[in-house]
Amino acid sequence: MTSKQTKAGKLGEQITGAEALIRGLEMENVDVMFGLPGGCILPAYDPLLKSSIRHILVRHEQGAGHMAEGYAHVTGRPGVAMVTSGPAATNMVTPLCDAFMDSIPMVAITGQVSTSAIGTDAFQECDTVGITRSITKHNELVMSAEDLPMAIRQAFHIATTGRPGPVLIDVPKDVLQNTMSWNWPTDDEVADSLPGYKPNTKGHTRMIKEAAQLILRSERPVLYVGGGVLRARAADALRALAELTQIPVVTTLMARGAFPDDHPLCLGMPGMHGTATAVTAMQKSDLLIALGARFDDRVTGKVNGFAPDAKIIHVDIDPAEQGKVRKPDVPIVGDCRLVIEEMVKAIQELLQGGTPQADLNPWRSRVSGWREQFPLTYEQSEPGGALKPQFCLEKLRDAAPEGTILVSGVGQHQMWSSQYWRFNEPYTWVNSGGLGTMGFSVPAAIGAKVGRPDKTVWAIDGDGCFQMTAQELVTASIEKIPVKIGILNNSYLGMVRQWQEMFYDERYSEVALSPDTPNFVKWAEAMGCVGIRVDDPSEVEAAIDKANSINDRPVVVDFRVDAREIVYPMIAPGTTNDAIMLPPSQSPRKEFLK
Amino acid sequence: MSGSNPYGSAPTHHMLSVLVQNRPGVLARVASLFARRGYNIFSLAVAPTEQAEYSRITIVVDVDSAPLEQIVKQLFKLIDVVRISELDPRKSVERELMVATIKASASERGEIVELVNIFEGRILSVGADAVIVSLDGSPEKLDDFTELLRQYGITESQRTGRVALPKLDTATKASKALNTQGKAN
Numbered sequence: 001m002t003s004k005q006t007k008a009g010k011l012g013e014q015i016t017g018a019e020a021l022i023r024g025l026e027m028e029n030v031d032v033m034f035g036l037p038g039g040c041i042l043p044a045y046d047p048l049l050k051s052s053i054r055h056i057l058v059r060h061e062q063g064a065g066h067m068a069e070g071y072a073h074v075t076g077r078p079g080v081a082m083v084t085s086g087p088a089a090t091n092m093v094t095p096l097c098d099a100f101m102d103s104i105p106m107v108a109i110t111g112q113v114s115t116s117a118i119g120t121d122a123f124q125e126c127d128t129v130g131i132t133r134s135i136t137k138h139n140e141l142v143m144s145a146e147d148l149p150m151a152i153r154q155a156f157h158i159a160t161t162g163r164p165g166p167v168l169i170d171v172p173k174d175v176l177q178n179t180m181s182w183n184w185p186t187d188d189e190v191a192d193s194l195p196g197y198k199p200n201t202k203g204h205t206r207m208i209k210e211a212a213q214l215i216l217r218s219e220r221p222v223l224y225v226g227g228g229v230l231r232a233r234a235a236d237a238l239r240a241l242a243e244l245t246q247i248p249v250v251t252t253l254m255a256r257g258a259f260p261d262d263h264p265l266c267l268g269m270p271g272m273h274g275t276a277t278a279v280t281a282m283q284k285s286d287l288l289i290a291l292g293a294r295f296d297d298r299v300t301g302k303v304n305g306f307a308p309d310a311k312i313i314h315v316d317i318d319p320a321e322q323g324k325v326r327k328p329d330v331p332i333v334g335d336c337r338l339v340i341e342e343m344v345k346a347i348q349e350l351l352q353g354g355t356p357q358a359d360l361n362p363w364r365s366r367v368s369g370w371r372e373q374f375p376l377t378y379e380q381s382e383p384g385g386a387l388k389p390q391f392c393l394e395k396l397r398d399a400a401p402e403g404t405i406l407v408s409g410v411g412q413h414q415m416w417s418s419q420y421w422r423f424n425e426p427y428t429w430v431n432s433g434g435l436g437t438m439g440f441s442v443p444a445a446i447g448a449k450v451g452r453p454d455k456t457v458w459a460i461d462g463d464g465c466f467q468m469t470a471q472e473l474v475t476a477s478i479e480k481i482p483v484k485i486g487i488l489n490n491s492y493l494g495m496v497r498q499w500q501e502m503f504y505d506e507r508y509s510e511v512a513l514s515p516d517t518p519n520f521v522k523w524a525e526a527m528g529c530v531g532i533r534v535d536d537p538s539e540v541e542a543a544i545d546k547a548n549s550i551n552d553r554p555v556v557v558d559f560r561v562d563a564r565e566i567v568y569p570m571i572a573p574g575t576t577n578d579a580i581m582l583p584p585s586q587s588p589r590k591e592f593l594k
Numbered sequence: 595m596s597g598s599n600p601y602g603s604a605p606t607h608h609m610l611s612v613l614v615q616n617r618p619g620v621l622a623r624v625a626s627l628f629a630r631r632g633y634n635i636f637s638l639a640v641a642p643t644e645q646a647e648y649s650r651i652t653i654v655v656d657v658d659s660a661p662l663e664q665i666v667k668q669l670f671k672l673i674d675v676v677r678i679s680e681l682d683p684r685k686s687v688e689r690e691l692m693v694a695t696i697k698a699s700a701s702e703r704g705e706i707v708e709l710v711n712i713f714e715g716r717i718l719s720v721g722a723d724a725v726i727v728s729l730d731g732s733p734e735k736l737d738d739f740t741e742l743l744r745q746y747g748i749t750e751s752q753r754t755g756r757v758a759l760p761k762l763d764t765a766t767k768a769s770k771a772l773n774t775q776g777k778a779n
Contacts, residue, residue, distance in 0.1 A: 141619075
């Protein structure tokens with residue numbers, strides 16, 4: 001910035017730290033933030049009154065964090081949450097860790113007790129930077145108002161570049177109250193202030209060529225696509241690579257939507273509850289092209305039995321992911337979009353130069369054989385029988401307007417959502433993958449709707465998850481954020497129940513939730529939402545149509561579903577992916593997976 | 595720690611010289627990274643460098659717990675970490691300081707003073723039945739000194755952990771500057 005005037009004010013102008021903080025956020029083009037005021041952060045809430053930034057007042061600080069995440073998921077812009085010190089900061093811990101695990105760009109601002117009180121166990125004091133050190137990409141306690149602009153610039157720079165992640169700025173109350181001389185560091189000054197931070201975005205040319213040769217040579221390749229492809233806005237590049245090479249694609253839980261589910265090359269989700277085709281294609285592969293994926297244990301199963309014959313090309317912007325779980329044959333550090341684009345060029349050059357691609361026809365016919373034999377399936381309910389959760393999802397999917405964003409909590413409903421939805425566009429799927437945070441979906445859906453008000457946002461939640469963060473629907477009602485929540489209510493902690501059924505001899509311990517308490521319809525109504533209860537399959541479509549027609553307030557649909565339903569396929573923990581458990585109707589055909 | 599030579603270079607020990615921005619909390623960041631990822635720190639020494647804005651942390655890591663490459667990559671993810679070099683102990687100058695309280699009756703004191711002189715150490719404090727000695731030198735020299743003092747009885751001792759720089763004539767080989775991928779440049 002060369003002019004003497006930033007868009008938010010004159011350089012050198014004497015303002016308070018609080019004013020500098022809000023100005024700084026405006027300078028970073030923050031249009032909305034999620035938060036809840038309290039003692040130490042109070043000074044920052046005064047200049048907010050005259051700011052262009054929309055502030056959404058949450059009912060619990062954890063909600064602010066997940067809303068910021070939901071916003072970031074669907075917009076690609078950093079989500080911003082602001083809360084006070086002590087308990088508010090500790091309530092922010094779960095969303096920070098969630099964003100850290102799933103590489104979500106996020107900036108959290110926490111109040112802190114005055115500098116003179118730090119370390120004295122003052123009222124609402126906690127060691128916020130200490131507590132959040134290992135769950136943020138970076139954090140900083142700002143000890144002088146003069147330093148705030150640089151801290152803000154660094155926070156946004158670090159949160160959004162390289163492997164994205166959450167950054168926390170902890171601001172003592174007196175730093176907000178003190179006067180400072182307004183300044184706004186230039187890009188160069190920011191870079192100079194971070195001599196150790198230089199993310200490598202451009203992949204190594206020789207390694208990309210090597211990868212291209214390996215891709216053309218391999219006979220059973222699979223594109224193993226992770227969330228990094230979405231973070232890098234690389235969906236178009238990925239599609240070009242897949243279509244050029246005709247290599248089948250699996251999209252992990254974090255990458256659903258990065259490649260269209262209705263594309264003939266898409267095999268769906270791999271992993272513990274992935275499709276039999278995706279899981280088996282990886283197991284039998286001779287080359288896994290891992291793009292922004294991190295070989296998570298939920299994908300690999302028992303690591304030493306994972307894709308035993310596969311060579312590995314591993315593209316990731318974070319060098320520490322390479323070799324962390326599985327040693328790559330061709331490691332490429334870089335931004336997925338840039339690297340994939342270069343990879344496409346390198347393959348085209350080789351093809352034009354006369355290098356042939358191995359014949360993939362035998363592989364493709366093997367893969368389509370699996371696909372025919374092992375589609376996702378569940379047993380339809382008998383007439384008058386219990387409502388199936390998968391059926392609800394299919395109906396929701398079929399009635400959803402184009403481009404609907406689906407948000408989920410964590411558990412059985414999350415897996416069914418990922419399995420039964422059709423994700424054909426990137427950034428239409430929001431969930432808590434790495435941390436597995438129950439209660440994520442209601443606030444994340446609110447954040448997503450704030451980020452994309454033009455889109456329909458459905459949250460699929462479990463009754464267990466819903467009871468953790470449902471109070472944010474009050475926020476949604478008051479702030480006029482019309483999200484739609486479908487509770488797949490089986491009155492159980494369903495995934496835990498499933499594990500107890502399968503691995504603890506049906507000894508159900510502390511998993512039953514009360515079927516009639518709370519009354520979800522009344523609860524929804526008490527929070528200003530429309531509440532609808534669905535008990536019978538015949539009522540599903542009408543209820544969904546009604547929910548889709550309401551756009552002036554949130555809607556909660558309480559689907560009373562069959563508690564006995566199990567998520568299939570499943571790979572039991574500690575076993576290899578070859579030991580995939582198929583739904584009962586398919587297990588007699590298991591030998592076809594050879 | 596094992597055997598009679600706890601400070602000797604075990605084959606799994608590697609010495610990293612980590613240049614960090616001299617900012618509050620940076621040591622805590624490094625330490626908490628090691629704790630969080632289950633890496634073992636064998637010894638650690640930290641102090642500002644000739645440039646006040648940087649500190650150098652010399653860490654001896656026990657890589658039984660994780661491959662060195664992964665440790666280096668994780669360290670580089672800390673925003674405050676600027677540069678990491680792996681030092682080869684054979685091509686580096688290493689120094690460590692120890693102070694120790696030794697039981698010393700009047701009759702033994704002379705022997706201890708002689709030993710301290712041979713090792714070019716110092717007597718820091720003399721009491722009726724004990725002396726406090728100090729010695730700086732290579733970790734191996736400190737080990738030898740400790741062994742010889744043991745017969746008199748070591749009441750307390752403290753070592754600083756090693757600090758090191760590459761030797762001048764072999765500087766390029768002794769210190770492998772590592773890149774963010776944990777590899778030698």
